[in-house]
Amino acid sequence: MTARGEFERLGPDAYRGRMQMKGQMEGESVDMTMNFEGKKIRDCNYATESPEAQGQAMLAKTCESALTQSSPMAWQTFAGPNATCASYKPRYCSAMLAQSLTPAYIRSNDQIIKQAGAGHTGGDLSCVDILNVLYNNILHVSPATFTDQNRDRYVQSKGHSAEALYTVLADQGFFPLEELNTLGKYQSHFIGHPTRSVPGVEQNTGALGHGLAVAVGMALAAKLDGRSYRVFTLLGDGELDEGSNWEASLAASHYRLDNLTVIVDRNGLQITGPTESVNPLEPLAEKFCAFGYAVREVDGNDTQALMDVFSQTPFETGKPNLVLAHTLKGKGVSFMENSLKWHHRVPTDEEFEAAWRELDEALAQLEGS
Numbered sequence: 619m620t621a622r623g624e625f626e627r628l629g630p631d632a633y634r635g636r637m638q639m640k641g642q643m644e645g646e647s648v649d650m651t652m653n654f655e656g657k658k659i660r661d662c663n664y665a666t667e668s669p670e671a672q673g674q675a676m677l678a679k680t681c682e683s684a685l686t687q688s689s690p691m692a693w694q695t696f697a698g699p700n701a702t703c704a705s706y707k708p709r710y711c712s713a714m715l716a717q718s719l720t721p722a723y724i725r726s727n728d729q730i731i732k733q734a735g736a737g738h739t740g741g742d743l744s745c746v747d748i749l750n751v752l753y754n755n756i757l758h759v760s761p762a763t764f765t766d767q768n769r770d771r772y773v774q775s776k777g778h779s780a781e782a783l784y785t786v787l788a789d790q791g792f793f794p795l796e797e798l799n800t801l802g803k804y805q806s807h808f809i810g811h812p813t814r815s816v817p818g819v820e821q822n823t824g825a826l827g828h829g830l831a832v833a834v835g836m837a838l839a840a841k842l843d844g845r846s847y848r849v850f851t852l853l854g855d856g857e858l859d860e861g862s863n864w865e866a867s868l869a870a871s872h873y874r875l876d877n878l879t880v881i882v883d884r885n886g887l888q889i890t891g892p893t894e895s896v897n898p899l900e901p902l903a904e905k906f907c908a909f910g911y912a913v914r915e916v917d918g919n920d921t922q923a924l925m926d927v928f929s930q931t932p933f934e935t936g937k938p939n940l941v942l943a944h945t946l947k948g949k950g951v952s953f954m955e956n957s958l959k960w961h962h963r964v965p966t967d968e969e970f971e972a973a974w975r976e977l978d979e980a981l982a983q984l985e986g987s
């Protein structure tokens with residue numbers, strides 16, 4: 619049996635959906651398309667209501683399940699390994715589901731790095747939870763709305779974590795996951811740092827220290843145009859050594875950009891060592907406060923905590939938001955965690971298998987819980 623679904627939430631309890639099912643079900647061959655639109659989810663008395671009402675109620679429930687599971691990887695868990703999800707509204711994902719998506723994202727991330735033969739494994743893994751929550755719960759953007767002037771913007775200033783971004787964008791439906799097999803190959807637009815030729819990418823990044831200034835410009839444009847979209851940008855902590863970040867921060871505060879959220883992936887390591895020995899940053903929260911940000915600190919690998927903090931923006935009217943996300947470089951694979959050598963490294967075959975085993979176990983545990 620293969621299932622293909624397209625689902626959209628029209629309101630708090632109203633859905634639109636289309637589901638195609640093909641194959642064998644209980645010995646019968648099935649080839650059908652079901653449509654559902656605009657009805658509210660409601661209790662259905664299957665003993666007394668008409669077959670049509672029962673069918674509508676069942677499909678409404680299916681829409682609801684698909685939407686609360688909300689992304690292709692989650693949708694496959696719901697509808698079976700052959701299911702594909704063409705479109706969905708991602709921002710209603712629960713913290714629980716986001717948590718269970720992370721190991722799947724890490725597996726994909728490690729796989730494309732292995733296949734490409736290059737990648738920033740450690741910094742990818744430290745920010746997967748952040749990307750997961752942003753795209754599955756917070757950002758109002760999808761492949762269907764990417765050209766909409768009112769979409770939320772995300773700028774990944776730590777562009778070297780491109781593999782993590784590509785994985786999550788693929789899961790959001792911006793392009794098929796299989797396209798990532800071309801990462802780093804001749805003529806592929808998936809290169810080691812994101813460019814706007816990749817669907818879903820707002821800004822070319824990779825030379826550290828540029829993303830925040832661009833995000834400030836986007837947030838200022840929203841204010842000047844009277845638009846309500848929000849701008850999120852992710853910086854590495856080592857990236858803060860670039861003076862341009864502090865210049866952009868002065869402007870963010872001066873223009874009272876409370877529609878801007880700056881997230882710092884505070885994993886404590888950069889390319890050549892711990893941030894505190896290369897070029898100390900502490901006291902970092904105080905520095906950002908002094909630059910005019912409203913600052914919140916959070917466990918950046920805790921999906922529930924991330925959802926809570928992002929959903930509280932703006933923290934203070936008239937102040938840019940700063941989320942200091944305490945993370946672990948290499949998070950999710952024990953031997954990669956907090957290890958400098960994994961800043962830019964490809965797993966050997968043995969390491970790859972060991973990582974895969976750990977992630978399988980993590981997934982199994984989450985599914986069992």
Ligand SMILES: Cc1ncc(C[n+]2csc(CCOP(=O)(O)OP(=O)(O)O)c2C)c(N)n1
Nearest residue numbers: 741778824825826854855856857887888889
């Ligand atoms: C302008 C610039 N200088 C140097 C580099 C090389 N570089 C790539 S990653 C990196 C370290 C960044 O550390 P951090 O921001 O903490 O990233 P994370 O640990 O989160 O991967 C450096 C120096 C670069 N990409 N851009």
